[in-house]
Amino acid sequence: MADLESCMAAPILSLIVPVYGVEDYVGACLDSILKAPGFANQCELIVIDDGSKDGSMDIVEQRCRGIANVTIVRQANAGLGAARNTGIAHAQGRYLWFVDSDDEICGDAIVQLTDCIVRHGPDVIAFEFETIGGSLDRSPYLPIYDQIVDPVRFMASGRPPSPVQFYAFARALIARTGHAFAPGIYHEDALFTPLALVQAGSLVRLSTACYRYRLREGSIMSLSRPEKHLADMLSISEVLGAHANRAPTGSAQQQALAREVGFALAAARHYAARTSRRDRCQAASFSRMLSAGARWWHYFPLRVLINYARLLGLAALPTSLGSGRK
Incomplete structure (x- = not known):
């Protein structure tokens, strides 16, 4: 179990936000993170400019100017998986949370996650989510909350969601397994998440929503290809x-x-x-x-x-x- 003193030696949570072509949404995303209770003294934000060509990074720079625990990394466009890998390479936090730049986090999400980390210190934290702009069908899965469970049991209990945004991963788990996102493919979460879960030793599921997932046309998941x-x-x-x-x-x-x-x-x-x-x-x-x-x-x-x-x-x-x- 993690103790508070060791947690404070480094950020508890690294929020990794790739940015590409999201000027209509990235401001709200950043505001939800930067204004969240607990962010200033317990977290770091890593923004990866994945070669964005619109005004997204102008908004990022305006929002993040002068904030010490924000790191901006620029790279040529390589896709979401590669951008997240860049974020992993720069992260210093004990846990990693991958946040998409057209989504938002809930107001008390950081408090909920850091409290779970301090009390349980699991390899993976799973949590609920809300949707913006529509609704999704949800399949049931392991209804056991706020206690350590076997991640494989969690996987086998139904149909847990695969998007990585709905989980926080211990950086030690990623380092131990060498786990990374497959670059250049769609649906990389459908590979990353189950492989991370099957290699994890412990998981805690929270009953509260920590994430606000936006449903929109024009996203990577649209059916243009x-x-x-x-x-x-x-x-x-x-x-x-x-x-x-x-x-x-x-x-x-x-x-x-x-x-x-x-x-x-x-x-x-x-x-x-x-x-x-x-x-x-x-x-x-x-x-x-x-x-x-x-x-x-x-x-x-x-x-x-x-x-x-x-x-x-x-x-x-x-x-x-x-x-x-x-």
Whole structure:
């Protein structure tokens, strides 16, 4: 368990905020952090300018001018995962919190997180979130709060969310495992979060909301390139499958990772349905999709298994349709 004296020797919490093309939102994001109780004396803010070309960084510089515990790092545009990795490399806090620059944190979030760190000191803290501009369907998962639990049990309890914004990670966990974001892909959280959880030794879930998640058009998750979303989700399923294959046979870790393979393939089905037959065929072959889930399908929840079957059906369409065309 962490003690307050050791926590005060360095920032308790590093908030890592990549910035790219968010001039309409970044001011509100920074205000929510800089004005939060506990930020001034217990946290640091690391802003990564990921080659932003609009007025986002002008707003950052205006908001952060003269604030000692704010670091601004500039780099050529490399994408969200690479920007977060840059933030990890510069962080000094005992815990890392990845905050997207079009979102906000809740008013008492830092107080809630630092209190949990001091009392429990877990590898991972999970917490609730609110939405801005819409609502999301939420699947239930482990309803045990404010006590240490096994992260693998947490994973297997239902469908915990994968966005890293809804977790704080001990920097020692990241250093110990060498964990990093895969650069250049969409949905990198669907890979980072389960791999971090399966390697963690302890987790505490808070019942309070600490994060305000904005739903908006024009974000990375919009479907302007569904074929890339499809290809990246398939790659994620393959990496998760490789980690599952290295876990002890039949272990809870292997089963939890196998379920994550299924979740990634179910998401791939969502994007495959929104991709043209030609682009779908170029993004991923039927044999590759079949191979990604062939060993793990018996661990998939029923709805996930149905979506995996639908994915395979969509993948088979180009061959069957193409054979009859002139």
